[in-house]
Amino acid sequence: MKTFLRSTLAASFLLASALPVFADARTEAYVQTNASEVLKSLNNPKLTAAERTAAFSTYMDKFTNLDAVSNFVIGKYSRRFTEAELTRYRAAFRTYALAVYEYELDAYRGEAVVVKNSVDRSETDSIVNTVIKRQDGTDMDVRWRVQGKEGSYKVVDVALNLDGNLIWMAIEQRAQFIALLDTNNGSADALIRKIASMTSDLKSKTRS
Template sequence: MLGAASAALAQGGRGRDLQAEQFVQTGAQRVISVLADRGQSVAQKKATFHQAINELADVPKVTNFVLGKYARTITPVQRQQFAAAFRAYAESVYQNRIDDYGGEKLNVVGSVVQKPGDVVVNTTIAGGQLDRPVAVAWRVLGGGASWKVVDIQFKGVWLAITQQQDFVSTIDNAGGDIGVLISQLQKDALRPAARRP
């Protein structure tokens, strides 16, 4: 399970995986570059960003993970609705903060193999509008030339794990009604950047 493995990341691991590092270097830099590209229309940028995320991340795996215990009870129709709402929300968070990006460069500084096919790639992002380099870790699953990101650590927090906790809490508070979370994500995806926290 993603959560258990991510929680154990600080306990060690050995070696580096250069193929996983190259995947993150290329894929993550592309995502950053798409966000910073002022030469495309909004529609073109959204389409390019959507494709870049598909290539970088295991979107179905992350979507299932953030549902936590509710991934086992969600109906097929709800799953389809949630997947669309979560995807739109996640992409809007970055696209609506487009002015925050501009010329940043990602540099891989190493990786740790937790077990075969499970690697944490450590990077720094610097330049552009950043005052100082930011450390970002990428958890990737796969092997050889086939890898996908399943979680990102930023400021010491694993984002998918945090989202899972928030989403499960929201559903719990709604008496197990997943529709409440779906509606909330749909609304949040439409909110302008100025109103985001």
């Protein structure tokens, strides 16, 4: 795990160092508005657990491009799966990804999302750096990778603070999923079973 984290952090550092440094107010505004809505769905005390999950999932479906993320995390295998396998895999991945984001972002409950700055990788690819302000003073850094043009922006990855390290979620999932596929002859069924097991384990966890 430590080796993986070091590799991920090194890759993130190289990515960041290669980025041109200039801000994009449109993607910043997009993240400001939508990230705030996502956090509100976790903060609403009037919602039951089921209602909160439903509201959170609705916002994340609008905010993120889960089909693009699902293709990214299996790399070359997105072109090797049959259409039927892709359909089943994407359904399993969507359920898992939403559960991961809800569980991890639940630790980031706060009063406000504040955009610090952003960096454009290209005309259609930006990293937006934010801070989630919390009442206890432990502000949390979150980075959002946004792709698309104005009117069609979507988040394709989120970097969260996990065990003291800022980790890109899709990059972490890609390493896990491709390793599993490589050792199972590219079996979509093996991956879907693993994803279902991971989803079940995650949903059984609760945060204090």
